[in-house]
Amino acid sequence: MRTQVGIIGAGPAGLLLSHLLHLRGIESVVLESRTREQIESTIRAGVLEQGTMDLLSESGVGARMKAEGALHHGFELAYEGKRRRIDLTGLTGHAITVYAQHEVIKDLVAARVEAGAPCCSASPRRRYTASIPPPRRSASRIKASRANSSATS
Ligand SMILES: Cc1cc2nc3c(=O)[nH]c(=O)nc-3n(C[C@H](O)[C@H](O)[C@H](O)COP(=O)(O)OP(=O)(O)OC[C@H]3O[C@@H](n4cnc5c(N)ncnc54)[C@H](O)[C@@H]3O)c2cc1C
Numbered sequence: 001m002r003t004q005v006g007i008i009g010a011g012p013a014g015l016l017l018s019h020l021l022h023l024r025g026i027e028s029v030v031l032e033s034r035t036r037e038q039i040e041s042t043i044r045a046g047v048l049e050q051g052t053m054d055l056l057s058e059s060g061v062g063a064r065m066k067a068e069g070a071l072h073h074g075f076e077l078a079y080e081g082k083r084r085r086i087d088l089t090g091l092t093g094h095a096i097t098v099y100a101q102h103e104v105i106k107d108l109v110a111a112r113v114e115a116g117a118p119c120c121s122a123s124p125r126r127r128y129t130a131s132i133p134p135p136r137r138s139a140s141r142i143k144a145s146r147a148n149s150s151a152t153s
Helices: 012-023 052-057 063-068 088-092 101-114 138-153
Strands: 005-008 028-031 070-072 076-080 083-088 097-099
Touching: 005 012, 012 028, 012 101, 052 097, 063 097, 063 101
Parallel strands: 005 028
Antiparallel strands: 070 097, 076 083
């Protein structure tokens, strides 16, 4: 495979970089040691700050974040029996969105796949390939699909 840029790791940084490069006409390949299924289901961060929200929206991958994320303009600190509101928007003009990191990953992988870009491999470390493996199918679904294909052939 020939490509202009190789990116190691399909975390939010690698995937977003690949997406931003694509928007500027620079093709890249993202090499990942875990499967697509694994990266899309690893629970990690949950809070997106304003700069990230803006970047995802401006680059066309923020629709689900806007629709499904929880926008917060502040939060409360409880101390010595009193609750004090920290008005983020009032103080800074910015807000935050609670939207799980693995959902951001799903949106970014979907954008890469839609652009026809290879991304993310299930191969062990040091042996990279550049394709997204299909999600693993359960044994019963595989059996059912084999039964269907032999019935139709
Ligand atoms: C519990 C927790 C809560 C957090 N909460 C927040 C939060 O609320 N807000 C926030 O902004 N941040 C939060 N963070 C931090 C945030 O998750 C990280 O900043 C973010 O994941 C970093 O993204 P990344 O793409 O740089 O790296 P990663 O997400 O670590 O992605 C790196 C990818 O590279 C792959 N990889 C690594 N080495 C190799 C290799 N040699 N070859 C191939 N692939 C490789 C890994 O499998 C992984 O998929 C939290 C983190 C944790 C753990």
